[in-house]
Amino acid sequence: MNIKQLKKDIIRYGAIAGQKNLTPGVSGNISARCDGNILITSSGSANGYLQENDFVLIDFEGNVISGDKKPSSEKMLHAEFYKKRPDINYVFHVHSPYLSTFATCAKALDEPVMAENVFYFGKIPLAEYGLPSSRDLVEKTSIYFKDYDAVLMANHGFIVGDATLKGAYLKLELAESYAQVVFNSKMLGGTVLLSDLQVEEINMLKRGK
Numbered sequence: 001m002n003i004k005q006l007k008k009d010i011i012r013y014g015a016i017a018g019q020k021n022l023t024p025g026v027s028g029n030i031s032a033r034c035d036g037n038i039l040i041t042s043s044g045s046a047n048g049y050l051q052e053n054d055f056v057l058i059d060f061e062g063n064v065i066s067g068d069k070k071p072s073s074e075k076m077l078h079a080e081f082y083k084k085r086p087d088i089n090y091v092f093h094v095h096s097p098y099l100s101t102f103a104t105c106a107k108a109l110d111e112p113v114m115a116e117n118v119f120y121f122g123k124i125p126l127a128e129y130g131l132p133s134s135r136d137l138v139e140k141t142s143i144y145f146k147d148y149d150a151v152l153m154a155n156h157g158f159i160v161g162d163a164t165l166k167g168a169y170l171k172l173e174l175a176e177s178y179a180q181v182v183f184n185s186k187m188l189g190g191t192v193l194l195s196d197l198q199v200e201e202i203n204m205l206k207r208g209k
Contacts, residue, residue, distance in 0.1 A: 003034060003035075003039065003057070004052075006032055006034060006039055007039070007052050007055050008052075009165055010030050010032060010039075010041075010050065010055075010165065011050045011051070011052070013030075013165055013166070013169045014030055014041075014047040014048055014049075014050045015048055015049070015050070016169065017047055017048060017092070017094065017169065017172065018046070018047060018048015018049065019048065020173070021096070021097065022094055022096040022172055022173065022176055023046075023047040023048055023092075023094040023095070023096065024048075024095065024096075024097070025046060026044060026045070026046045027046075027047075027094070027095045027157075028047050028092070028093050028094040028095055028157065029041045029045075029047070029072035029074050029078070029093050030047055030050075030090075030091070030092050030093075031072075031075075031078040031090070031091045032089060032090050032091075032165065033082060033089045033090075034057060037057055037058060037059050037060070037065055038057070038058050038059070038060065038075070038078060038079060038082065039055055039056075039057050040055065040056055040058060040071050040072050040075055040078055041054055041055060041056075041072055042054050042055060042056050042067070042069035042070060042071060042072065043069065043070040043071065043072050043073055044070075045069075045072075047092075047094070053068065053069070054069065055067060056069055056070070056071040056072075058071050058075055058079075060079050060082065060083060061079070062075045062076050062079060073132070073133035074093055074132070074133060074137075076135070076138050077093065077137065077138050077141060077142070077159065078091050078093070080138050080141075080142040080145065081142070081145050081159070081161050084142060084145040084146050085145055085146070085161065087163055088149070088161035088162065088163065089161075089162070089163050089164065089165075090161060090162055090163075090164065090165045090167075090168040091159065091160070091161040091168065092159070092160050092161075092168050092169065092172050093157060093158070093159045094157055094158055094159075094172060095156070095157040095158070096157075096158060096172070096176045096179075097176075098176050098179035098180040098183055099152060099157065099158040099175060099176055099179045100156075100157050100158065101179065101183065102126075102152055102179050102182075102183075103126070103152045103153055103154055103155060103156055103157060103158065104154075104155050106126060106154050106155075107126065108123065108124060108125050108126035108152060109121075109123065109124035109152065109175070109178055109179060109182060110123035110124065110125065111182065111191060111193055112193050112194040112198070112199045113178070113181060113182055113185070113191050113193065113194070114178070114181065114194075115194070115198075115202050116174065117174070117178045118194065118199055118202045118203070119202055119205070119206050120171065120174060121148070121149065121150055121171075121174075121175065121178070122148070123148070124148070124150045124151065124152055124175060124178070125144050125148055125151055125152065126151075126152045126153075126154055127140045127141040127143070127144060127151050127152065127153045127154060128140045128154055129153070129154040129155045129156065130153070130156075132156060137153070137156075140153075141153055141159065145161075149161055149162060149171060150171060150175055158172075158175065160172050160175060
């Protein structure tokens, strides 16, 4: 895929995320692997209102290769995700309301509430707080990248990756719904969790057994 088309595709999914309030205001960032480098949204850009000049091409050490703007300050968080997961090609980092609520309450989304969430995520762990844009944040969050596609970051937000752009976006949408369902169910007295046997049956279904 050429870089121009890649930008158009990210702009499209960023706009969808913005319309659904998954990436409010000037917050979050989106990136993609691009010919051995990383295409990432620029610092201060809004995922829901991206334009073609809101992107910067960087290498895996965060050095700018092309682009007139400063890359997102979370560039190394994205780079580390790609380094640890060769199967991941696209990453969304957002501050969506329900996921951020769990992040600010330091609560992981690790209960087997619905079959879909067990199937697609297993669990969504919570990384310890690290100052945004810092190496500390990268180190505390990246320890989960090997085993999880999605991670909550304490008092910060959420990050998710996938092999495809559509897949990464759909996981974001599903995770936000997951958080909303858990939040709502606790208001109604608490969730009824799936049993260990039911979870194992879902995992077997995922493994094609």
